[in-house]
Amino acid sequence: MGKAPRITIEDLSLAFRTGTGPFVALDRVSFDIAPGSFVSVVGPSGCGKSTLLKLLSGVYSPTSGRILFDGKPVEKERLQGQVGYVFQRALLLPWRTALQNVMLTMEVARRSMTRAQREAEALKWLEIAGLKGFEHRFPHELSGGMQQRVSICRALAFRPQILLMDEPFGALDEITRETLQNELLQLWQQTETTVVFITHSIPEAVILSEQIVVMSARPGRVVERINVPFPRPRVDSVREHPDFVEMAGHIRSLLHPRAHAIAAE
Amino acid sequence: MYRLSVTLGQFLVFVVFFAIWELLVDLLHIRPVILPAPTAIAEKIWENRALLLKESWPTFAAISLGFIAAVVSGFLLAVGIAYSRIVRDLTYPFLIAAQILPKIAFAPLFLIWFGFGLTPKIVIAALIAFFPIVINTAKGLTSVDKELLQYMDSLGSSGWEKFTKISLPWALPYIFAALKISITLAIVGAVVGEFVAAGEGLGYVINSSNITLNTELMFAAIVTMSVLGILMYLAIVLLERYMLPQGQLEDSGHSTM
Numbered sequence: 001m002g003k004a005p006r007i008t009i010e011d012l013s014l015a016f017r018t019g020t021g022p023f024v025a026l027d028r029v030s031f032d033i034a035p036g037s038f039v040s041v042v043g044p045s046g047c048g049k050s051t052l053l054k055l056l057s058g059v060y061s062p063t064s065g066r067i068l069f070d071g072k073p074v075e076k077e078r079l080q081g082q083v084g085y086v087f088q089r090a091l092l093l094p095w096r097t098a099l100q101n102v103m104l105t106m107e108v109a110r111r112s113m114t115r116a117q118r119e120a121e122a123l124k125w126l127e128i129a130g131l132k133g134f135e136h137r138f139p140h141e142l143s144g145g146m147q148q149r150v151s152i153c154r155a156l157a158f159r160p161q162i163l164l165m166d167e168p169f170g171a172l173d174e175i176t177r178e179t180l181q182n183e184l185l186q187l188w189q190q191t192e193t194t195v196v197f198i199t200h201s202i203p204e205a206v207i208l209s210e211q212i213v214v215m216s217a218r219p220g221r222v223v224e225r226i227n228v229p230f231p232r233p234r235v236d237s238v239r240e241h242p243d244f245v246e247m248a249g250h251i252r253s254l255l256h257p258r259a260h261a262i263a264a265e
Numbered sequence: 266m267y268r269l270s271v272t273l274g275q276f277l278v279f280v281v282f283f284a285i286w287e288l289l290v291d292l293l294h295i296r297p298v299i300l301p302a303p304t305a306i307a308e309k310i311w312e313n314r315a316l317l318l319k320e321s322w323p324t325f326a327a328i329s330l331g332f333i334a335a336v337v338s339g340f341l342l343a344v345g346i347a348y349s350r351i352v353r354d355l356t357y358p359f360l361i362a363a364q365i366l367p368k369i370a371f372a373p374l375f376l377i378w379f380g381f382g383l384t385p386k387i388v389i390a391a392l393i394a395f396f397p398i399v400i401n402t403a404k405g406l407t408s409v410d411k412e413l414l415q416y417m418d419s420l421g422s423s424g425w426e427k428f429t430k431i432s433l434p435w436a437l438p439y440i441f442a443a444l445k446i447s448i449t450l451a452i453v454g455a456v457v458g459e460f461v462a463a464g465e466g467l468g469y470v471i472n473s474s475n476i477t478l479n480t481e482l483m484f485a486a487i488v489t490m491s492v493l494g495i496l497m498y499l500a501i502v503l504l505e506r507y508m509l510p511q512g513q514l515e516d517s518g519h520s521t522m
């Protein structure tokens with residue numbers, strides 16, 4: 001498995017066809033994602049965060065603009081097996097058990113693995129996510145948060161170079177969330193994985209990422225990109241740090257609707 | 266405990282039904298040619314067991330072959346409808362119209378077209394079993410959660426993989442619902458086929474004993490026919506149990522969160 005590519009997003013726009021004419025979900029979004037970096041995207045509901053991830057994963061094609069991986073336009077074949085995507089919904093296959101659901105990504109994107117290897121890997125991730133004992137449950141027998149954790153395991157288990165995570169920890173309790181945040185950070189630090197992480201929690205974005213992309217809604221645009229310089233590990237200490245409080249306050253003010261009106265002038 | 270008493274109760278309903286039947290025939294002195302008593306029918310079945318077993322085979326063959334033909338062709342057309350817009354737009358109105366048509370009414374015509382024997386029975390059985398398969402399977406294949414397919418796209422999966430790993434399992438509950446409807450229709454089709462265009466089979470026995478006013482034999486054949494139908498229906502239910510994981514049997518609808 002090679003190194004993660006440098007991702008270049010150039011003037012990316014996407015308009016959906018709707019009953020009332022085209023709807024611009026993303027408007028000329030541009031930014032770079034360095035290989036192995038951890039980028040969070042925050043923005044109000046409906047500003048196009050999920051849409052951005054669907055473009056990055058090759059699920060949608062842009063109306064205009066482009067996405068480059070190491071300078072080359074993204075094509076589906078080149079994406080194969082590189083992108084692990086945690087959708088906003090858990091999106092588990094109802095006819096597969098938790099274990100079989102986690103194995104899905106490896107079946108599709110890691111053909112060289114044997115069945116036993118896939119199973120071992122899936123079991124390992126389920127255990128990390130606190131789902132030991134639930135491996136053979138069907139999705140409808142799991143709670144919403146457990147389903148979401150299975151979905152996260154599924155994305156991590158095949159060790160993609162790029163991880164796209166759409167509010168992965170939104171439905172979880174504080175403790176489970178911290179465990180998984182730490183796991184994710186560890187994985188990210190040990191491997192060369194690039195993480196693009198969507199969240200509604202400003203502290204979460206600050207604690208996890210190297211860079212935060214702040215978006216505004218209607219149309220979805222990038223308002224500001226913020227580098228997060230705090231030393232790691234951050235989890236315990238950083239919340240009290242005065243710079244942390246200031247940065248969080250700044251992001252909050254950017255997300256506040258009035259801020260756009262001012263910025264637009 | 267509740268399960269047990271319900272099973273017992275369900276059994277009792279059958280017993281009461283046949284007891285009242287037996288009693289009425291006895292008390293009202295109904296002649297066997299009008300309505301034979303259950304015990305008389307049972308006796309008749311036992312007497313004619315060799316004949317009934319022998320005549321079950323052609324009926325069974327007609328039902329099975331007609332049903333299989335309907336399932337295979339119905340499935341293929343459904344895949345066409347689900348994946349090709351032009352196939353969908355061209356065939357759908359025709360299919361809906363054809364489904365409403367009383368296809369049984371064509372049975373005598375098939376005698377003219379396909380002659381006497383196995384072929385017209387199979388054709389009628391297949392024809393009426395076909396439509397539920399197409400329509401349900403197409404509905405199952407097209408109702409797949411779009412984001413599940415997008416998820417597969419994000420993994421770079423091929424169209425074939427999306428079909429076998431997502432669409433087909435998604436459609437299975439729909440397909441089994443259709444199979445259960447279609448098998449009963451195939452039975453009706455085969456029997457009607459035997460009424461009009463056959464010299465053997467349970468339908469033929471029912472028809473010919475009706476003409477000779479041998480009502481007891483007629484009932485014996487009807488009962489055999491019912492048992493055959495129930496067994497074939499059960500075979501599908503068993504297959505469904507085996508093929509659908511418990512996750513989909515519980516609430517046959519789908520919910521991906």
Ligand SMILES: Nc1ncnc2c1ncn2[C@@H]1O[C@H](COP(=O)(O)OP(=O)(O)OP(=O)(O)O)[C@@H](O)[C@H]1O
Nearest residue numbers: 016017018023025044045046047048049050051052
């Ligand atoms: N398939 C679609 N067809 C039409 N409009 C869509 C479609 N998908 C998304 N949109 C619209 O595009 C905009 C962006 O949607 P998106 O799901 O990317 O928002 P989001 O930032 O992820 O929001 P949230 O934080 O609520 O998840 C929304 O206004 C939405 O209504």
Ligand SMILES: [Mg+2]
Nearest residue numbers: 049050088166
């Ligand atoms: Mg979203």
